[in-house]
Amino acid sequence: TQLLEQSPQFLSIQEGENLTVYCNSSSVFSSLQWYRQEPGEGPVLLVTVVTGGEVKKLKRLTFQFGDARKDSSLHITAAQPGDTGLYLCAGVLAGGTSYGKLTFGQGTILTVHP
Amino acid sequence: SAVISQKPSRDICQRGTSLTIQCQVDSQVTMMFWYRQQPGQSLTLIATANQGSEATYESGFVIDKFPISRPNLTFSTLTVSNMSPEDSSIYLCSATQTPNYGYTFGSGTRLTVV
Numbered sequence: 001t002q003l004l005e006q007s008p009q010f011l012s013i014q015e016g017e018n019l020t021v022y023c024n025s026s027s028v029f030s031s032l033q034w035y036r037q038e039p040g041e042g043p044v045l046l047v048t049v050v051t052g053g054e055v056k057k058l059k060r061l062t063f064q065f066g067d068a069r070k071d072s073s074l075h076i077t078a079a080q081p082g083d084t085g086l087y088l089c090a091g092v093l094a095g096g097t098s099y100g101k102l103t104f105g106q107g108t109i110l111t112v113h114p
Numbered sequence: 115s116a117v118i119s120q121k122p123s124r125d126i127c128q129r130g131t132s133l134t135i136q137c138q139v140d141s142q143v144t145m146m147f148w149y150r151q152q153p154g155q156s157l158t159l160i161a162t163a164n165q166g167s168e169a170t171y172e173s174g175f176v177i178d179k180f181p182i183s184r185p186n187l188t189f190s191t192l193t194v195s196n197m198s199p200e201d202s203s204i205y206l207c208s209a210t211q212t213p214n215y216g217y218t219f220g221s222g223t224r225l226t227v228v
Contacts, residue, residue: 006156031214042206042219043157045115050214088156092213100145100162100213107156 003027006089006105014113016078021108023089024071030094032065032072033102037086046074069094079112086110116141116209120220127197127227134193135223137207142187147208148180151222157206163190197227 005024013019023032031050035043047056049065049072056063060083062075072091076083089105117140127133137146146165149157161182162170169182184190194201204224210217 033216035219039153040221040224042118042120042208042221045216045218048214048216086154090217100210101159102147102208102213102217104156104158107154109154 002106003093003103004089004091004105006108008108009106010109012111012113013079015080017112019076019079019110021074021087021089021110022071023073023091023105025091026070027091028069028094029091030069030099032069032089032091034063034072034074035088035090037088043086043088076110079110081112081114084110084112115216116143116211116218118207118209118218118220120207120223122223123221124224125226127225129198129227131197132193132195133197133225134191135205135207137190137192137209137220139188139209139218141211143209143211144187145210145213146184146190147217148182148190148192149206149208151204151206153204160192160205163192163207194225197225199227201225202227 033048034046037043047063052067052069054065060077064073087108090102119138146163148160151157160175163184165184181193204222206222207220208217
C-alpha cells in the first residue's frame with residue numbers, strides 16, 4: 001500500500017493548458033514537499049508546505065496543503081514546454097519514529113507539447 | 115541549501131562485483147539518506163546513513179548487500195555488493211539539516227550490471 005497516493009501518473013497536455021496534480025494520504029504529515037526532476041539529475045525542491053490550509057505560489061505554480069495535513073495539490077497555470085519533467089510529492093510523517101524520512105508519491109510525468 | 119557531489123555519475127559493472135558510490139555535502143547536515151530509483155519512477159528509500167553508527171535499513175534492504183558508511187557530517191558512501199542485473203538502477207543520496215524545510219539530492223549514479 002502506497003502511503004502517499006499521487007495522481008495522475010502521466011499527463012500529456014498542450015502549451016497554455018492548466019493542470020493539477022494531487023497527492024493524498026490517510027496519514028498526517030508535518031510537511032509536504034514538491035520536487036521536480038529532469039533526466040540525469042536528482043530531484044530539486046520546489047516548495048515545502050507545513051501549515052494546514054497553507055497556499056504557496058511560485059510564479060505559475062500554486063501549491064496547497066490540506067486543512068488536515070493529509071493531502072496536497074500542485075496547480076500549474078498556462079503550462080509551458082519547460083515545465084516538462086517528473087513531479088514528485090513527498091512528505092515527512094508527523095510524530096513517531098519516522099521523523100526525517102521522506103515518503104514519496106508515485107510521481108507524475110508531465111509532458112507539455114508546444 | 116546544501117550542495118551534494120555524488121560520484122560516479124554512471125558505471126557499467128560485471129555481475130558479482132561491488133561498486134562504492136560516494137556522496138560529499140558542502141556543509142554539515144543532520145541527516146543523510148540513500149535511495150534507489152528506476153528511470154521515470156519514484157524513489158525508494160534504502161537506508162538512513164547515521165553518523166558514527168550503523169545505518170538504519172528499510173524493509174527489503176540489508177547491510178550485507180548495501181553497506182553504508184558515514185564517518186562524519188558531510189560524507190557518506192553506499193556500496194552495492196555482489197551485483198546482479200536486478201541491481202541496475204539509479205542510486206541517489208540526499209541530505210537535510212531540517213527535514214520539514216526540504217532535502218537536497220545528489221545528481222544520482224546510474225548503475226548498469228551486465
